[in-house]
Structure formats: C-alpha cells, structure tokens
Amino acid sequence: MTVRRYPVAILLVVVTAAVIVVNGFAFWGDTFALWIDDAMQLSAGVAAVVCGCLVARRFRGHQRWWRLLIAFGMAGWSLGQCVWSWYQLVDGRGLPSPSLADVGYLSFPVFALAALFTLARARIRPDRERWQPAQWTAHFGIAVVLDGLVVTGSLFILTWTAALGQLVRATAPDAGSWAVAIAYPLSDLVIVVVAVLLVVFDRVDRPYRKNLLLLALGIVALACSDSVFAYLVSIGAESMKPWADAGFVLGPLFIAYALLVTPNTRRREDAGQAGGVDWWQLALPYIPVTAVALLITVQLIGGAGPDGVEVFVGVLVVFLVLARQLLSVLDNRLLLRRVYEGQQQLTHQAYHDPLTGLANRALFGDRLDLAVAEGADARHPLVLIFVDLDDFKEVNDRFGHAGGDLLLHAVAQRLLGCVRSTDTVARLGGDEFAILLEGEVDAPQAVADRIRGALRRPFAVHGTLVPVRASMGLVVPDPAEPLVTSDVLLGRADTSMYAGKRLGKDTTVVYRPSQDGPPDFPAALRRAAGGVPEGFGLVFQPIVRLPDETPVAVEALARWTAPDGTAVSPETFVRAVEGAGLGAELDALVLDLACREITAAGLDLTVHVNVCASRLGAPALEQSVSASLARYRLPAERLVVEITETVPVPDLAAGADAIRRLQALGVRVALDDFGAGYSSLTVLHALPVDLIKLDRALTTGVQPERDAALCRSLVGLCDDLDLAVVAEGIETAEQAELITRAGCTTAQGYRFGRPAPLSALTLSGATPLSAS
Numbered sequence: 001m002t003v004r005r006y007p008v009a010i011l012l013v014v015v016t017a018a019v020i021v022v023n024g025f026a027f028w029g030d031t032f033a034l035w036i037d038d039a040m041q042l043s044a045g046v047a048a049v050v051c052g053c054l055v056a057r058r059f060r061g062h063q064r065w066w067r068l069l070i071a072f073g074m075a076g077w078s079l080g081q082c083v084w085s086w087y088q089l090v091d092g093r094g095l096p097s098p099s100l101a102d103v104g105y106l107s108f109p110v111f112a113l114a115a116l117f118t119l120a121r122a123r124i125r126p127d128r129e130r131w132q133p134a135q136w137t138a139h140f141g142i143a144v145v146l147d148g149l150v151v152t153g154s155l156f157i158l159t160w161t162a163a164l165g166q167l168v169r170a171t172a173p174d175a176g177s178w179a180v181a182i183a184y185p186l187s188d189l190v191i192v193v194v195a196v197l198l199v200v201f202d203r204v205d206r207p208y209r210k211n212l213l214l215l216a217l218g219i220v221a222l223a224c225s226d227s228v229f230a231y232l233v234s235i236g237a238e239s240m241k242p243w244a245d246a247g248f249v250l251g252p253l254f255i256a257y258a259l260l261v262t263p264n265t266r267r268r269e270d271a272g273q274a275g276g277v278d279w280w281q282l283a284l285p286y287i288p289v290t291a292v293a294l295l296i297t298v299q300l301i302g303g304a305g306p307d308g309v310e311v312f313v314g315v316l317v318v319f320l321v322l323a324r325q326l327l328s329v330l331d332n333r334l335l336l337r338r339v340y341e342g343q344q345q346l347t348h349q350a351y352h353d354p355l356t357g358l359a360n361r362a363l364f365g366d367r368l369d370l371a372v373a374e375g376a377d378a379r380h381p382l383v384l385i386f387v388d389l390d391d392f393k394e395v396n397d398r399f400g401h402a403g404g405d406l407l408l409h410a411v412a413q414r415l416l417g418c419v420r421s422t423d424t425v426a427r428l429g430g431d432e433f434a435i436l437l438e439g440e441v442d443a444p445q446a447v448a449d450r451i452r453g454a455l456r457r458p459f460a461v462h463g464t465l466v467p468v469r470a471s472m473g474l475v476v477p478d479p480a481e482p483l484v485t486s487d488v489l490l491g492r493a494d495t496s497m498y499a500g501k502r503l504g505k506d507t508t509v510v511y512r513p514s515q516d517g518p519p520d521f522p523a524a525l526r527r528a529a530g531g532v533p534e535g536f537g538l539v540f541q542p543i544v545r546l547p548d549e550t551p552v553a554v555e556a557l558a559r560w561t562a563p564d565g566t567a568v569s570p571e572t573f574v575r576a577v578e579g580a581g582l583g584a585e586l587d588a589l590v591l592d593l594a595c596r597e598i599t600a601a602g603l604d605l606t607v608h609v610n611v612c613a614s615r616l617g618a619p620a621l622e623q624s625v626s627a628s629l630a631r632y633r634l635p636a637e638r639l640v641v642e643i644t645e646t647v648p649v650p651d652l653a654a655g656a657d658a659i660r661r662l663q664a665l666g667v668r669v670a671l672d673d674f675g676a677g678y679s680s681l682t683v684l685h686a687l688p689v690d691l692i693k694l695d696r697a698l699t700t701g702v703q704p705e706r707d708a709a710l711c712r713s714l715v716g717l718c719d720d721l722d723l724a725v726v727a728e729g730i731e732t733a734e735q736a737e738l739i740t741r742a743g744c745t746t747a748q749g750y751r752f753g754r755p756a757p758l759s760a761l762t763l764s765g766a767t768p769l770s771a772s
C-alpha cells in the first residue's frame with residue numbers, strides 16, 4: 001500500500017466505524033441492524049481473505065506464507081461467521097455450543113499464530129545486525145518482559161471476568177462446551193500477547209513493521225470483541241448491540257490492510273530511525289490495561305464488584321505498570337544524560353578543530369567579538385596575531401598529508417606553550433592559526449618572537465627533524481579608534497601577515513594604519529635610486545683577537561626599519577631584495593656605507609662586508625668593491641668580503657676565479673658560516689679564500705669536549721692551508737676559553753660586543769687585522 005492510498009484506507013476505517021456506530025442505534029429495527037452487522041463482519045473477513053490471496057501471489061517464501069496463513073485463518077473465521085449468521089438470522093434458534101462456527105472461529109488463532117512467527121522470520125535477513133532492536137540493553141529486555149506481563153495480566157482479568165470466571169464458577173454443562181468456552185479466551189490471550197511482544201521487540205523502522213502493527217491491531221480488535229461478547233454472555237445479557245461487534249468488523253479490516261502493505265525496499269531501511277516516537281509501540285501494552293479499568297468501572301457501577309481473583313491480578317498489574325514506569329523514568333534519565341553528553345560533544349565539535357583540538361574559526365570569531373566589545377573601553381586591551389606557516393606545502397609534498405597533519409598538531413601544541421592559559425589559540429584552516437591575547441600584554445612583539453623561536457626548534461616528522469618558519473601579522477587595536485569590528489581586526493592581521501609573506505616570509509609585520517601600505521624594502525631601495533633608503537643603516541659587530549680580546553675588525557650588518565616603524569629582520573628584507581633581483585644594488589649600498597663609515601670613524605680597523613654567494617663572479621660586485629675603496633681611499637687590505645652561502649656557489653671554478661680577481665684588487669675573501677648551510681670541505685678545497693668563519697654551531701654546542709676537538713681539528717686544517725679562522729657566536733667566557741685552547745686566534749660574538757652603530761662601539765686598543 002503506497003502513501004497515496006493511506007487517506008483512502010483511513011477513510012474506509014472511519015466510514016466503517018461510523019456505520020457501526022449508527023447501526024448500533026438500530027433505527028431500522030434490531031433484525032435489520034443484525035443483518036447489516038453480520039454482513040459487515042462477513043465482508044471484512046472475506047476482504048481479508050481476498051487481499052491475502054492476491055498479494056501472496058506477488059511474493060515468495062515467508063512473505064507469501066504469512067499472508068496465506070492469515071488468509072486461511074480468515075477464511076476459517078469467515079466460514080464460522082457464515083454458520084453463526086445462519087443460526088442467528090435464518091434459523092433463529094440461537095447458536096448451539098459447540099458448533100461448526102466454533103471450528104471456523106478457532107481456526108483463526110491457530111493460523112494467525114503461525115503467520116505471526118512466519119512474519120517474524122521473514123524479517124530476519126543476512127545483514128541481521130542492522131535489523132536488531134536499536135539497543136538491546138538489560139533495561140530494554142526487562143521492559144519487554146514487564147510489558148508482556150502487563151498485557152497478559154490485563155487480558156487474564158478480561159477473560160476471567162468475561163468467561164473463565166463464569167465457567168469456573170458455574171462449570172460448563174459438558175466437557176465439549178467447557179473446552180470451547182475456555183478455548184476462546186485462552187487462544188485470544190496467547191495470540192494477543194505474542195503479537196504485542198513481537199511489536200514491542202521490534203524496531204520502529206523495519207520494512208515489515210507496518211504489516212506487524214496492522215496485524216496486531218486486527219488481532220487485538222478481534223480479541224476485544226471476543227471478550228466483550230463472552231462477558232455479555234456470562235452475565236446473561238438478553239441482547240447484544242452491534243457496537244460490541246465492532247472488533248469483528250474492524251479487526252478483519254485491519255488484517256486486510258496488514259496483508260496489503262508491501263515494504264518499500266527502495267527506502268533506506270534505517271532512514272526513519274530519527275522519525276520520532278512509535279506511538280503504537282508505546283500504547284499497545286496499555287490498551288488492555290485501559291480495557292480492564294473500564295471493565296472494573298462498569299462492574300462497580302453495576303454493583304457487581306470485582307472478585308478476589310480480579311483484585312489480586314489487578315493489583316499485580318498495577319505494580320507491574322509501576323515497575324515499568326520506574327524503568328521508563330530511569331531510561332529517560334539515562335537518555336537525557338546521553339543526550340546531554342551528545343550535545344556537549346556536538347558543541348565541542350562545532351567549535352573546535354578536529355585535527356589540533358584548538359578553537360576553530362567560529363569559536364575564535366566569538367571570542368574575538370567578545371574581546372572587541374569589552375576592549376571598547378580600553379580597560380581590556382587585546383592583541384591579535386595571525387600566523388601562517390611558510391612553505392607548508394613542501395612539508396605535505398615531502399612527508400605526505402599525514403605527516404603534514406602531524407606537524408600541524410605539533411605546531412598547535414607549541415603555540416599553546418607560547419601563550420597564557422587565558423589566551424585563545426585557534427586554527428583557522430590549512431596552515432593558518434590565530435592567537436588572541438587578552439588583557440595587558442607588555443611586549444606583543446616579544447610574544448611573536450617567542451612563537452618564532454618555538455617554531456624554529458625542529459619538529460620530528462616521521463623521524464626527520466623539520467624546522468618551521470611562519471609569517472605573522474600582529475594587530476594591537478587602538479582603543480581610541482571607534483567602531484572596529486572583529487572582522488576588521490582579523491582582516492588587518494591577515495593583511496599584515498601577507499605583507500610579511502611578500503617581504504620574504506619568516507617575519508612579523510605589525511599592523512600600522514599608514515597610507516604607504518605594508519613594508520616593502522625593494523620598493524624603498526628603488527625609490528632611493530642609488531641613495532640610502534629611509535630607515536636603512538649599518539651596525540657593526542667587533543671581531544677580536546684572542547686571548548687579549550682586542551678588536552681587530554668589525555663586521556658590517558644591514559638593518560632596516562620600515563616607514564611604519566616595523567623593524568624588518570635582515571633575513572627578511574635581504575630575501576625580498578634577492579627575490580626582486582636587487583641583490584647587487586644592496587651589496588653596492590652596503591659596501592659603500594661600510595667603507596664610508598669606517599673611514600669617517602678614523603679607526604684603523606678591517607671591515608667585513610657580506611655578499612651572497614650567488615653574486616660571486618658578477619662584474620657588478622668587483623666594480624662596487626673597486627669603486628668604494630677608491631671613493632673613500634680605504635686600503636684594500638682593510639676590506640674583507642664574506643661569501644654567505646644562503647644559496648650554494650653556482651659554479652665553483654668560476655667562483656674561484658672571481659675570488660682571485662677580488663684578491664687581485666687587494667681585498668681578502670672569507671667563507672662565512674663555515675660548517676652550516678652549503679659549505680663543505682669541497683667548497684673549502686675549491687675556493688681560494690683567505691679566511692673562514694666557523695659557524696656558531698661548531699663552537700657553542702652542548703658537548704664542549706667534542707666541540708673543542710672539532711674546533712682544534714678545523715683550526716689545524718686551516719693552519720695547514722694557511723687560512724685565518726674566526727670563531728662566530730661566542731657568548732661566554734667558557735666558550736672563549738674553549739676556542740682559544742683549540743688554537744683559534746680571532747673570534748666574534750656577544751661576549752665581545754653586540755652589533756651597534758660604530759659610534760656606540762667600545763673599540764679601545766683597536767689595531768688593524770693585517771697588523772696582527
């Protein structure tokens with residue numbers, strides 16, 4: 001039966017019920033009313049038989065058999081009905097007991113029982129796990145048993161009151177009629193309880209559920225009318241209104257519908273699970289209880305109070321119902337707890353990133369909104385940092401997506417470690433994170449630096465150590481600025497972060513409202529057109545002789561503060577300049593400034609200037625060197641060009657020629673950061689440099705003895721090759737002592753002086769390196 005046919009079915013039931021009610025008034029006389037009543041019963045029974053036979057033909061196996069069994073049962077019942085009608089309407093003698101009608105009527109429960117079990121089996125499929133009751137818990141099992149007992153107890157009272165009691169009291173005239181009299185209530189009891197139990201056991205949305213429910217409804221309806229009929233007989237009622245036979249008409253009608261309904265196999269069978277309450281399942285056990293209550297009320301009104309057996313079983317049923325309700329309350333509480341926990345879990349999922357466990361964009365947005373609203377009065381300042389990992393795609397390409405995920409998770413933990421527990425760290429998506437610092441933050445930039453430092457400590461991904469760099473945008477909202485929303489702030493942080501990306505990555509750009517746009521060193525260099533860009537300058541770090549620590553040289557280091565006040569790190573703006581193809585211009589600028597400042601200071605010191613290895617051999621470099629030396633009349637031996645291997649020397653032979661050409665100008669050439677980056681013994685062998693600078697990793701490790709041994713060997717090697725050695729990154733007296741013992745005679749590091757303008761350096765006792 002399709003959905004479209006439901007209204008027709010319901011209409012038919014309603015019309016039938018209405019006819020029963022109207023007919024019950026017998027406006028057209030009792031006899032005619034009886035004719036109508038019997039005709040309706042017979043028609044309903046025959047309709048069920050026809051439906052059963054017709055639909056059964058379309059199926060095989062259990063689906064066919066349960067229908068045929070019901071059809072047989074209803075055929076027997078209809079035959080019984082024919083006999084009954086004959087005696088009642090035609091013969092006019094009243095029904096003898098036992099009679100052929102009993103055979104017909106009593107065949108129905110037998111076939112119906114077999115049909116119920118066949119239908120139950122028809123529902124078991126190979127994928128039976130999916131078909132079991134949703135949750136077969138101990139509670140569920142107890143509830144089923146309690147429901148079964150309630151139904152059985154109630155029906156017992158009904159049948160006892162109706163017939164059994166009378167039978168037991170009065171005893172039947174003979175064994176045959178006794179057996180027939182007791183057979184009706186007993187068969188009804190058994191079949192109804194089985195049907196109810198099957199309904200209660202079942203899941204709501206099984207494909208055959210409608211068949212079962214309609215069948216059970218029909219059986220209960222038949223049993224109810226049986227009981228009423230038996231009761232009226234037992235109290236010796238003289239006549240019976242057709243109303244009492246309502247179940248004999250509606251029952252077969254429901255059964256006919258049960259036979260017609262075919263499961264919709266196209267529908268997902270578990271799709272309706274969330275479809276809500278199965279009212280039939282809930283109500284069915286209580287229909288007999290209601291009937292008992294009505295019966296006892298009628299008895300009390302009629303002055304025939306319930307007897308001892310009825311009272312005893314009735315009280316038992318009441319206790320069973322109470323126990324069932326207690327169980328329901330308990331189940332409800334458990335369910336509520338589960339719903340609450342489920343809600344908590346859903347809320348957590350809705351507001352957190354599943355990969356890292358951090359807040360997600362939604363939660364971060366909420367917190368930022370709140371912080372912005374509170375921050376309006378300046379007593380609740382906030383800082384927003386937008387973090388985007390640099391070149392994260394390479395991590396995915398190298399270690400796979402799973403490796404990337406591991407790294408993202410570890411990055412999240414590091415970020416959490418850099419902030420207070422009251423701050424919010426969120427993953428906005430991909431490799432983008434955002435941090436909201438609430439309350440007073442003394443140095444927001446220091447937090448960004450701390451994050452950078454934390455990320456630089458390499459992460460272990462699939463057994464490989466991976467350093468992570470990030471570009472960050474930092475926003476400190478101005479409390480005086482009106483109407484700044486969280487979206488605007490996030491947009492600013494994002495813009496600043498991208499400015500950092502454009503600058504060459506691995507940097508923090510602080511948002512400042514300016515019309516110049518984000519810091520752009522290449523543009524500033526171009527605008528300067530050979531002059532010094534605004535905010536650009538050199539600082540110098542001393543290089544000392546050991547062990548007396550007398551300054552013998554200084555290394556010139558470039559610095560740039562963007563017009564918006566951002567102190568852009570040298571790595572960042574140098575990378576940006578290289579990317580913009582302006583590396584040669586920057587070299588020329590630094591050479592010029594270094595020579596100018598060292599000459600202007602009147603100090604008799606050597607000056608070291610860094611040049612990227614990629615420019616070795618470029619004529620522009622040699623021209624810049626000659627031009628600067630000539631312009632400031634600086635003796636060539638007081639200039640050291642440090643080759644910085646951020647990229648490998650492209651052609652070692654050409655590089656060696658270029659070094660020789662520089663040396664021919666009189667300047668010396670150093671290999672910077674030896675032991676890190678791309679420098680190797682091959683490079684040392686190929687390039688005829690005058691000096692090497694040992695990378696700090698070789699001089700300040702955590703194993704002093706090994707460091708000393710390595711340093712000693714390298715210094716010995718350089719001695720043999722007639723190369724001077726400068727140890728870099730010396731910060732403590734112990735490290736200075738270690739490299740001195742290793743034979744190193746020159747060093748650089750915070751211990752001897754931090755980078756500063758020449759005028760700010762203490763360079764007492766300085767002598768030129770060439771003189772040492």
Ligand SMILES: Nc1nc2c(ncn2[C@@H]2O[C@H](COP(=O)(O)OP(=O)(O)OP(=O)(O)O)[C@@H](O)[C@H]2O)c(=O)[nH]1
Nearest residue numbers: 388389390391392393394396401404405429430431
């Ligand atoms: N492992 C992993 N990767 C992700 C996830 N979500 C996004 N990605 C990848 O993260 C990368 C982010 O790339 P981008 O930020 O655009 O580029 P990038 O390589 O970091 O380069 P820059 O941001 O320009 O430094 C893309 O390759 C995405 O496929 C994720 O949940 N797990």
